[in-house]
Amino acid sequence: MSERTLALAHQFEDLGQQHEAGSLGMWVFLVTEIMFFGGLFAAYTIYRALYLQAFEVGSHHLDVRFGALNTAVLITSSLTMALAVHAAQTGNRRQLITCLILTMLLGALFIAIKLIFEWGYDYREHLVPGINFVFEGKVTPHVELFFLFYFFMTGMHALHMLIGLGIMTYLVLQARRGRFTPEYYSPVEVSGLYWHFVDIVWIFLFPLLYLIGGRY
């Protein structure tokens, strides 16, 4: 059997169609993810409109520096992921593995910054609803609501990143075995789609949580 027939599943006409079906299937999954995070964004928008003052007070307790730094880290990881797909398309196995590992390291760096400098700080400042929330002020219950949204949204985002790290570990192992060729690299492509989606969620979380609370 030739490489070509090995790469092509029997239900597809050709590799182009197979690739298209894979990407489309991943996009359909991402559509459900858009609606999942979209529901959270909608709820956040409504409560922010209802309790604007409290949400701005809450937002001021977040550190823009770490938010911006993490945005840059995640965008860089999207670049290395895009380069990983490029390496897979051009059959450069060494570069593929390097780029995947770089992406994983940047993803881990993002989570480390979040965990140590942000969530750790919030915990010490008693800003974690349900665990140790203590806040002195007129609008306390709604500041707590802001932090509930903050922890749930960033938490769900971080969970998606952890899943992404698991997927990339699998990709690295498969790439080492030479499973990906310029004819067959759909797993790398669709994992890339997933990772970029997670990046997009953060691209919206950053301004919504950190920036629009009247920083000036």
Added chain:
Amino acid sequence: MSQHVVPKRVYFLVFASLIALTLLTTGVAFIDLGRINTVVALAIAVCKMLLVILFFMHVRYSSGLTKIVIVAAFFWLAILIALSLSDYLTRGWTPAPATWESSSSMLLHNPPSGETDLEVA
């Protein structure tokens, strides 16, 4: 192979644009523009999203079928947000009848004591 290989140069250009837009949105947040701040922050976020979707996610080079699935997703998301907000943001536009007074504490533009209350009638 029929798949489009995006040149690396494009990826680096998109990356540079994304970093520049991140710096821009962070900087603008510290300038008082009133309500425009939110609009600018979201507009920049949408630009960044489009860059990621079109180039990193290869949608610019995808089939029409993939594109329409994505457009449909955002259309549905727009319905979710627009219809929800058209309820909450317009509750203060018309005064509630006196007999509904107890439920008016939910009103956005008519809060009872400086802030709104979560009690639902």
